[in-house]
Amino acid sequence: MSLTAIALNCSLKAEGESSTDVMIGLLKDALADRDVQLTETTRIAAHDVKPGVSSDEGGGDAWPEIRAKILAADILVFGGPVWMGQIGSVAKRVLERMDAFLSETDDQGRMPSFGKVAVAAIVGNEDGAHFSTAQLFQSLNDTGWTIPAAGAVYWVGEAYGKIDFKDLEETPETVVETVKMVAGNAAHLAGLLKGAPYPG
16 A cells, blocks of 8 residues: 655754754655655745644645645654754644644544644754653644654753754664654554544
């Protein structure tokens, strides 16, 4: 069964390589090992995603096109940094826009994201990965996404540290192994849901 994934990079930077890119790259390779093609990574800060809670806020809003792409994929890789101990403002904007899914149900009561799998890719230089993952997963669950077991991979440096994930000379083995687990579980679950969607 052919499966696809898309990644959202919620870095606060509009351009240039970020640590989130590097973590998403690890997941892309691991998903490919499971015959899942990650077709695109969208840097949200590089697009005019308007504030709001609808699927189209008008006036050149970039969200409708991004929304269509994420809903066309089987797996969403939601990547972003820890910022001030929590997920950053760019990630929060994406979650706010997904709030529209609650009122966009089909005749079985299923949101557009039902049957789609979401995983998290978190990076940062301070503690906060668990809290950020909790914020993401609760919001994604509320808006219809399915979270697999071991659905997140993260790396955080030491407190007051200056090293970014992208600047590490070698990826820590625990991160490598977790990436494989996240990719494997996401691919397995997405395949099951594609073959047997939720009844609603």
